[in-house]
Amino acid sequence: MSAVIDSHHDDHHHGPAKGFSRWLYTTNHKDIGSMYLWFSLVMLFIGGAMAMVIRAELFEPGSQIVSPEFYNQMVTNHGLIMVFGVIMPAFVGFANWMIPMQIGAPDMALPRLNNLSFWILPVAFGILLSTFFMEGGAPNFGWTFYAPLSTEYAPPTVTFFIFSVHIMGASSIMGSINIITTILNMRAPGMTLMKMPLFVWSWFITAYLLIAVMPVLAGAVTMMLMDIHAGTSFFKAGGGGDPVLFQHIFWFFGHPEVYIMILPAFGIVSHIIETFSRKPIFGYSSMVYAIASIALLSFVVWAHHMFTVGMPIAGELFFMYSTMLIAIPTGVKVFNWLSTMFKGSLTFETPMLFAIAFVALFTIGGLSGIMLAIAPADFQYHDTYFVVAHFHYVLVPGALFSLLAAAYYWIPKWTGKMYDETLGKVHFWMSFISVNLTFFPMHFVGLAGMPRRIPDYAMQFADWNMMVSVGAFLFGISQLLFLFIVLKCIYNGKAATTEVWEGAKDRGFEWTVDSPAPYHTFSSPPSMESLKSSS
Amino acid sequence: MFRAIKYSLSLVAALTANFSFGAWDDLNMSPGATQLSQEIFGLHMTVFYVCLAIGIAVLLAMAFILFKYRKKEGVKPADFDDSTALEITWTVLFALILIVLAVPATSVMIKAYDDQEGDINILITGHQWKWQYEYIEDEVGFFSNLSTSLDKRNNLAPKDENYLLEVDEPLVIPTNTRVRFLITANDVIHSWWVPDFAIKQDAIPGFVNTGWTYVNEPGVFRGQCTELCGQYHGYMPIVVKAVSPEEYSTFINDKKQAKIQQALLTEKLWSTSELMEIGEATYQKNCVACHQVGGRGIPPVFPSLVGSEIVMRNKARHIEILMEGVQGAAMASYAEQLTEVEIAAVITYTRQAWGNAETGDGKIVIPKEILDYKNNKL
């Protein structure tokens, strides 16, 4: 975006090159961060358009606008794009922009790898989206792609899907290696691990999760590839293979994956609440331990997605108990955020509004998570709209709201300009109301028995579904407003101060550099002394 | 525009109707028809109330804090940032709440997992996109297909109460009997769910899962497939009819009789028009989902049967495809699911209809040939 040549330095410190080659060859963490963020915003609109198709089809009972087959393609690609194309790259974008600035480093440790890990992403999604124009249509087996629906019974384009997942995985792994290396080696002198900002901590742990599970996903799709093209029978019951094995492998990746999509959000929200409460975060070290224990526990809960596959009772009970345990560190985080606000001096700028909504609505998602963890009750909830409600509450007003909050929080630092506060608030309230209108009634239809991933439904679900669709259209429109606000800020915003938010200077290195942040920051490391609140 | 107004009006109407007290049923899980389902319902309500209480407490506390500690002139924020005692307190509190939930959950789980044999054992097999039911002791069985018409699905006819939840032949079980279900699948993974029995078991190829029920009162119970199983996943409902044990034995006897009748039918002399009639009905019921109206198919996934080499000139292979299916493709074997008469009829029909008789050899197939095929294989 509008990074500017740092005029304090001499000519050795050159600014960005001009034109497209600037973006293609860039190794600058700020450029790459911006590209990640723009990429995920574009994907948000593509995945969002698919969601609109889904909700239009479900507006009323009966076949409306698409065939059942195309409906499945929409559901599948919506899920894949939102998970791998929106939430994950957006967090990586924030990591790129903010981690070096928060730890006082000049750039990421491995800048060329950084460039590569971004540029293979558009390739991966280009491949995925191109399957829509191929014979047999796009992947249609759900974002969880259970075998054998995704192998023996898949459309021929599944091979492109596999290739695309491999590339996404490679990108994530490279990104994670880079983040870990940067954090371990490039912190400002005096910034011990337990003095790192929480966003850095949350990404540090997330990056380990990614390195641990992305290869598992790669293994799963490789086994699929073998089953499809090399005559193996990993998941083919007919050849002595085991379709349930697929689910174990998938969810061994999949459950940590859902935490990959929320841990960085915990970091972001902690910073925002701290700033707008004008009070240090409550229980810094328990926040860190909570993130770490959530991450560790996330490896031993995977089969709570499989309570109905016919596990032995010992398995059911083990996964029920371990899943319930996750609620403890999660609850600790929520209480710590509340305690941070307690006796603070609160103001409600747009980032804070989104952060507060995050805490409130993520709590709802966490509580429905506890209900789902109760295995016998999950026999009734599983694969219904109740689950859809649960994971949308943790992902949309959860992960996505944290991303919006972060964008409003840091955009003045990136562009040197303020966004339009009034419009920001309008955006917040529209999103807040429509997100609840969309996802809350899903709890009801789910409990009343509506299965997920169906293109048409029985009459008793009609009223709520219409309401959900109306909410969804509103939510879609609200996000167009976000795009407008961002563009308006970049081209027409009022100048922002260095500190941007009252008192922020004491809360992190990023608020000590000029706004907009110079193309190269911290060529010499800053001193921890300059931060008052470094505990 | 008019539609938009109509929709918004019906939306308002829907909302007001739903918030009236009587409609609570539409918002919540059904307590169901068996003891187990009621216990699971009770467990669900317990967890729900606990979560609701926590949720309300957290949100109220939050609202209070947001209001009370909003920025005011001259009021300085506190700067405490830790309290080990508090943190230990609430960690222990969470743990206690979870233990309180885990105890009843464990006991219900143990009940649900009782997998002794049933008085009646029924093998349920999921197929793309229908359920097959076989009464293991009585050696009878049938397929159960969605019976909602295409016109209703395409909004050409009004929809009624059981839209998408009705089948041509429901599963019949006796009341006051322990019925055990053995659940598996033939192609991809499906999941057999009847909310009123609180049974949801995945139907997985190569695995046999179990579930059981004991229904006290006669009734009709409806459910749906709950695992994505391909394009018509939303169109494979489950209907279970619980009847008195007497009625149940009549049902089973009728089924056994019908089976003997079928065997006799293969001996009968069939005219082409009789076969065509049965064939067309069979095609509409079993093949149209993939090969489509008029046999056009959806190439390349589902081949067109119009002008197909096999359909026009290769009778032996045509029979073989119907009897064996095609390995690795969606085309399943129909040897089990259709009678000899139906198989012969549908082959005859596809070889005659859509102009195939004119361009191909137009050979017909009689039920005897299918029976011979089966016997030769033995």
Ligand code: HEM
């Ligand atoms: C208190 C913490 C949580 C608990 C106890 C919990 C529990 C569960 C359970 C038991 C399921 C399986 C439901 C079923 O399929 O029957 C589930 C599904 C899911 N959860 Fe959570 N969850 C929690 C937090 C989260 C978070 C933080 C995220 C992501 C940001 C998340 C994302 C998902 C997703 C995406 C699914 C659905 C996956 C699918 O089947 O497609 N959950 N959760």
Ligand SMILES: [Cu+2]
């Ligand atoms: Cu999970």
Ligand SMILES: [Cu+2]
């Ligand atoms: Cu299904």
